[in-house]
Amino acid sequence: MTAIHKEAVIVGGGPGGLAAAVKLKQQGITDIIILEREKQLGGILRQCIHDGFGLTRFGETLSGPEYAQRFIDLVEQEKIEYRTDTTVLSISPEKHLTAVSPQGLLEIDSAAVILTTGCRERTRGSVAIPGERPAGIYTAGVAQTYLNLKNIMVGKKVVILGSGDIGLIMARRFTLEGAKVEAVFELQPYPGGLARNVEQCLNDFDIPLYLSHTITDIIGGARLEAVIVSEVDEQKRVKPGTSRRIECDTLILSVGLIPENELSAGASVALDPRTGGAYVDENFMTGVEGIFAAGNALHVHDLVDFVSLEAEKLAEAAAKFIRRGKLPVCGIKLVTDKNIGHIIPQSISGTKDVTLTLRVGRPLTGGALKLQQDHQDLLSQKFIKLVPAEMIEIKLAKELIKSTSEIKVVIAHE
Amino acid sequence: MNRRFTCIVCPNGCEITAELDGGKIVSVAGARCKKGGAYVRQELTCPRRTFSTSIILEGGKLPLVSVRLTKPIPKEKIFAVNELIHRQKAQAPVRIGQIVLENVLGLGSDVIITKNADRLS
Structure with a gap:
């Protein structure tokens, strides 16, 4: 067993963790370590081979592996310590971490802990699809791992449930790899992914998207043979007489992402049921002093560029915390009306300009x-259209904040 | 005549309405930046796309390495270029930016490697 002490431990070497590490180092915090459970750094970007990453961050369109490599190169240049193949098993509220790797057990005490553990996919179990349990049912990300990293084609005749971005991206990937994508079915009356992905991944390849539809039965023995799809009404109830059978050997689920927070729970970090991630203040500090969270572990992002930017903001605050041992109290709560899905951060100090991130x-x-x-408007921002697939940013200048009362975020209809 | 477009230039995905007279654009509305107008013009004359895929990596730590186009190509050439890319193989080690196919099918776009991959030692 090895026992060490660090100024900051970063849990997760994906885009969030890499950006946080580089920024911490640039802020003069040198005694840091990144722990990554996979064999390489880069996180989910390693399998996101499509382009479109980096438009905000680098002003050019890159593939996922290229975007990740830019940060990995910086980590190498800055000589930041990292360990791959290393899984964190537990974190205590006192910021003691236990990790395991092929070299054995690692015990770390740290002044700050940064959670950039990313998110995981919702599965068939989370959406409770009835029917048989044949082979041939994958989440979109798992299919992406097989196709893009392992050179394994998972099927030839594909149905996709859910129109999240990964599902849309995989519809195009399957088509380019020679499979036939029969259709994409979405429970909601609107697409889950970005409009540009509906256009370039489905419409370009004549793949139909059926909104307000779901899968009501799965048929197959050893291998998937067909799915039964049905239309749903506004209350998401199946409309009688609308069911039809679609022959397929593969069902891909793209039915949402959940921030990964098993470690947070063990550290007594309180989670916001709306995001599935931690409650954080404007410093991205959770309810446990010295434990910070950003990226998809905090709330599911639309673009990786915003993950990097958020992690860098976290690192600036964490560097201050490491130097001073504390951060300003954030007593102003942010509350939302029913139109708003969630907001980050959930509390602010009122002493600095902040950028709020929300989804409708x-x-x-x-x-x-x-x-x-x-009961007074601090600011009002007009919009033409807001969709849940997109993150919305609002800049709030400290001069506008009048008291320490809670701030309400509301939608006013015209 | 009005035609609607979903701009794919950036993640905003602006819904653009273009007023057309024959093949000519009379007006463009709904774009949040000037790239939207250019996108509509391109969609009307010669729609272009980029795409990514992967090729076999020989002697590498990974079985595959990812590749992408450096510039958009005419949409109707996607499958022809895709087929050509799939016949390529790379020898490890490879580095990001390494060219697999130069000026693929004379379309003015290169196919480049997008992942660093070492040799299996």
């Missing part, structure tokens, strides 16, 4: 996004 719960057209405190 359903598509909204024509209105204004308002911040209110003590």
Whole structure:
């Protein structure tokens, strides 16, 4: 067993962890380590071979592996210590970590712990699809691992349930690899992924997208043979008489992502049921002093560029925490109305300018996004259209904040 | 006549309405930046796309290495270029930016490696 002490331990070597590490080092925090459970750094970007990454961060469009490599190169240049093949087993509220690797057990005490553990996919179990349990049912990310990393083709006749971005991207990948994608079915009356992905991954290849549809039965013995799809009404109830059978050997599920927070729970970090990630303040510090979270572990992002930017902001705050041992109290709570799915951060200090990130719960057209405190508008931002697939940013200048009362984030319809 | 487009230039995915007279664009509305107008013009004359895929990596630590196009190609050439790419193999080690196919099918776009992969030692 090895026991060490660090100023900062970064759990997860994906885009969030890499950006946080580089920024910490640039802020003068040198005694840091990244722990990554996979064999290489880079996280999920290693299998996201499509392009479109980096437009915000680098002003050019890159594939996932290229985007990750830019940060890996910086980690190498800055001589930041990292260990791959190393899984963190537990974190205590006192910031003691236990990790395991082929070299054995590793015990670390750290001044700050940074959680950049990413997210995981919802599975068939999470959406409770009835029917048989044949082979041939994969989440989109698992199929992506097989196709893009392991050179294994998982099927030839594919149905996709859910129109999240990974599902849309995989529809195009399957088509280019010679499979026939029969259709994409989405429970909601609107697509889950970005409009550009519906256009370039489905429409370009004449793959139909059926909204307000779901799978109501799975048929097959050893291998999937068919699925039964049905239309649903506004209350998501199956419409009688709308069921039809579609022959397929593969079902891909792209039915949502959940921040990965098993370690947070063990560290007594409180989780926001709306995001599935930690409650954080403007410093990205969780309810446990010295434990920070950013990236998809905090809330599921639309673009990796925003993961990097968020992790860098976290690192700036964490560097201050490491130097001073504390950060300003964030007593102003942010609350939202029912139109808003979630907001990050959930509390602020009122002493600095902040950028709030939120998602709407359903598509909204024509209105204004308002911040209110003590029944007065702090700011109002008009919009034409807001969709749940996209993250929305609001900049709030400290001069606008009048008191320590809670700030309400509301949608006003025109 | 009005035609609607979903711009694919960036993740905003602006819904653009173009007013057309024959093949000519009279007006463009709904784009949040000037790239939207250019996108519509391109969609009307020669729609272009990029795509990514992977090729076999021989002697490498990974069985595959990812590749992409450096510039968009005409949409109708996607399958022809895809087929040509799939006949290529790379020898480890490979580095990001290494060219697999130069000026593929004379379309002005290169196919490049997008992942560093070492030799299996």
